[in-house]
Amino acid sequence: MGTPLGDFVRAKRDSIQPESFGLPEHGRRRSPGLRRSDLATRAGISVEYLTRIEQGRDRNPSPSVVQALADGLSLNATERDHLRYLAKISGGACTGLQRPEPLSRDVRPTVLATLRLLEPAVAFVTNRLGDVLAHTGGFEAVMRGSGLLETPEPNLTRYVFTDPRARTFFADWHQVADEQAFDLWLGPSVETAEWFKAELAPLAGQEFTRRLDRQLPPPRVPLRLNHDTAHELRWHRERLELPRADAQQLVVLLPADETTAEAVERLRRRPGGTLRAIG
Template identity: 45%
Template sequence: MDGELGAFLRSRREAVQPAQVGLATGARRRTPGLRRAELATLAQVSIEYLTRLEQGRDTRPSPEILAALADALLLDDADREHLRQLAAANHSRSLCPGERPAVSRTVRPTVRAVLDALRDSPAYVLNRLGDVLAWNDPFDRLARPLGLFDGHRPNLVWFVLSDERARDHFPDWAQLADHQVAELHRLRQGDRATDDFAERLARTVGAPFTQRWQRRPVTAPVTGVRGLRHPEVGLLRLTYETLEFADSDHQRLVVHLPADAATAAGLDRLQGRLPGHLRSVAG
């Protein structure tokens, strides 16, 4: 996490447009977003102190300064929480240094039983790196024709960012890529394995990943509707719901439901069921 607090503050400073905080936008402005001096004025801190924070030479700001910076940067709830966690991590590391547990690669038998119980809805379990650890038969029938399971260790983040087929399968590929990178960054929390994974993605994918990673996103919706061009049944609109297990190192269950009648019929065909077996959800 060395330097992460300062890098996060800098990324958010560069994302705020002067007009958003009532400042004039000059033609000679060369830096993206706010200047350091402008943020210092808005947050009522010295430029020297803000410089030390952004350069990682001061990593333990007071709660009052964090709140002032968050207000000045117009941070949403997710960014405020992430900023607080970064400051707390720096403080606790000096009091109780230690390594984060290894990335989980297995799921509990009861979690597998839950997957099996979801007989009609595609569902799968991810770890904090986006590895697909377990899935049910409906998801296998949905995802295998896409190419997700071609490798020996399926990973949703890697597939979306590095496999060219993903751009064809997902009409909203850019938003899906944003989502996957945000989830990866949100769950990072100083994990060396996540940083190593991000470095491999950067070498393999390049700008489509690095530009998203450098923005340090942390907001990823846990529910929504996603389009999918399926090679066997055509365009589907799938509602997804994400449930995180409290005691399993950020493992999370993702369940897909049909968002309209046409998608319900398409999923029925994939599963070899008679039409009308699934009902679409509102939204």
């Protein structure tokens, strides 16, 4: 049985073209990407040891080995953080599923005050499970009619995978689905994420479960929304990580073009949008 760490190393190695590292082609290969021997040489470890890591037979590589693998794969800063996280959970992964303490849905007063200052921008507070914990009136104006905010405790991940309207609302639904599934690897805790995945899987089906073993972070691209009254809206996204104890993020959607900015201004003039914290 593999580990998240081994799966990530193997997937990343398979995604690398040898010539991008200045390595010669060796003719036809049984699998795509970088050979194990190439990565082992770049990382300064033996092929046998790399094989054990990829197959999950070594679950506790030292920090220096993890760093060497990151260097050997030429990981960027985000990928290096993810590699260290996977090394941590692969060595001490949960062996059983017990319902964890529910995450607090409270948003600190100072964060709510920040949201007020952002009005009429499109912004919301979430966590890595996808819970929408608070939002601006601008966010409500844009999301109105999508179905996301129709439940007492809206959750973006659950909405993406279980509400048919999400496939129309998100122009690049597969991209958003990849992002939401990948975020579950990043917390708030291993136990909470595992429980959430086990609870959602029977409802979400194969589109969700087949994404759970993907270890490569999806690219962050502009978000495209098919709005029922404003047609396609395009957004850049900025994320502010709040203190670890909160396990929350402040996300701001910024219009990516003039057409979106003008459409959002029209949506804001519709009645009903106010700052809301969802308890």
